[in-house]
Amino acid sequence: MSLNIPLELLLRLNQIPNFGSSAVLRLLKQVSVQQLLEYGAVEWAHLGLDSRQIQRWLQPKKEYIDPVLAWQAQSAVNQVITIFDADYPFLLKQIVSAPLIIYLQGDRNLLHQRQIAMVGSRDCSDYGEYWSRYFATQLSLQGYVITSGMALGIDSYSHRAALESGGKTIAVLGSGLNRIYPKRNQSLAQQIIEQGALVSEFIPNQAPLPENFPRRNRIISGLSLGTLVVEADVKSGSLITARYALEQNREVFALPGAVQNRFSRGCHSLIKQGALLVESYQDILENLSAYPSQSEMLTPIHPVVPDTAKIKPSLIQPVQQLTKNEKSAVAYPELYRHIGYQAISADDLATALNLPISEVLSQLLELELEGAICTVSGGYCRC
Incomplete structure (x- = not known):
């Protein structure tokens, strides 16, 4: 090609x-x-x-179209990478829903370095701040790039700790690179451009719409060998990143906390589901030591795409017929109807239902909390 x-x-x-x-x-x-x-x-x-x-x-x-071409021509800092480019990040290309185009400001070579995603609550506790800084600092000193979403709370603390320790960090935005969000992180964004990279799949002038943020989480996990959840409530967006990591067959790590702390509930839930409980950065290093860096991997390949161009995702596995009891028992029966006992990804479900991915992820979370479905490698299935 x-x-x-x-x-x-x-x-x-x-x-x-x-x-x-x-x-x-x-x-x-x-x-x-x-x-x-x-x-x-x-x-x-x-x-x-x-x-x-x-x-x-x-x-x-x-x-x-036109503003993107003008943005690219405006400055050498403004970079556009397509899935057909040789330096499109290897790991990201392997996910089912790899973005066709990514926009970048900063050092594009970092996309090919060993990355660990760090995510957590915006409204975090002092405990969360301490441990996010600890892990970001120690992992940076070991040569890992810290990848996160530049949100307030855990994301920002992780980025800042990486920078302060002389390490590298990547921020994946839920907006265009001309529309930094949150605005109070403007100075942080500039620091990241100078000592890391800002990345987005959205055109440069795209506003920070709510539906963008769950979608961008798949890129945070997709770039990384593993995802560490530092603090998260049970309905935190950080758990969406963790679920994406599971779908992408990446490692998921979770920091335990006090039982009465609501920001620990999401982490404890992940641990119950099989995420690795971590107490120190060595726990992460031991689990990721066998993985080569992206730059050490073979020449990047395009995702393996089955010859099913005309097969709708809803037909990949039979659509289930629900009983009256099942219809009344689950919050989203139409979504539940498309989930069987074989794993199906959130992106395939979004396509089958013709719904935004953010809405599907929200519904999946509700069904999982009800106990109707389970997160497994490759997506979701009935429990």
Whole structure:
């Protein structure tokens, strides 16, 4: 497959609803760029796209294309990396929902270094602050890049500790790189650009919409060999990152805390589900020592994509028929109907139900808390 795919074409493809990177990779294996540019409604319909998707291809929104090209040309600091580039991060490319395009400011070489994700509550305790600083400092001194989401609380403490110890850190944003959020972290963002990297899959001027943040969590875990949850309530967004890590077959670590501390409940829940309880940074090093760095791995490969271009995710496993009792017993029966006894990922469920990933993740959390489903390697299944 040619790697010389015009950025403008990828920005256009990236606008098509429910048409992710796996679909784009399949498409460009079968169709040349020139053929694609000549495709009209009939050709797209033959590929299985619906009218809404076809309309977006035929009438792309320029505000998602022109500002990106201008941003890239504005400064050498502003970098665009596509899934076809040789230096797209190896580990991220292996996840099912790898972003087609990532935007970066800072040192792109850090994407290929050994990373550990550190996440936790925004409204954390002194205990959480202490241990996030401890782990970020010690892991940085061992050569790990600390990757997090630059939110207030645990994320910010982890980034700052890495910087203060002379280490490197990556912040994955839920907004465009021109729209730093939260605003009080503007100075932290600048420090990270100088001593690390800011990363986002959203175009530079994208506002920090609530639905963006659960989505960006898959990138935090996808870049990393493992995810450490320092403090989290049972409905914390940090648990979404941990669940993504499990889906991606990455290690999950959790710090225990006081039983009466609500910020420890999420960590204790993860430990009950099989996350590794950690008491020191050595616990993490022992479990990750066998993993090579991304730069030591073989030449990056594209994700293994099955030849199921026209198979809808909902048909990969039979859609279950619910009894009346089951319909009344679960909070989201339609979602539950698509979950069987074989693992299915959150992204496949979102596509099957035509819902935003953030909404699906929220519903999955409710079903898991009810005990109706379980998190397993590769996704979710009925308990």
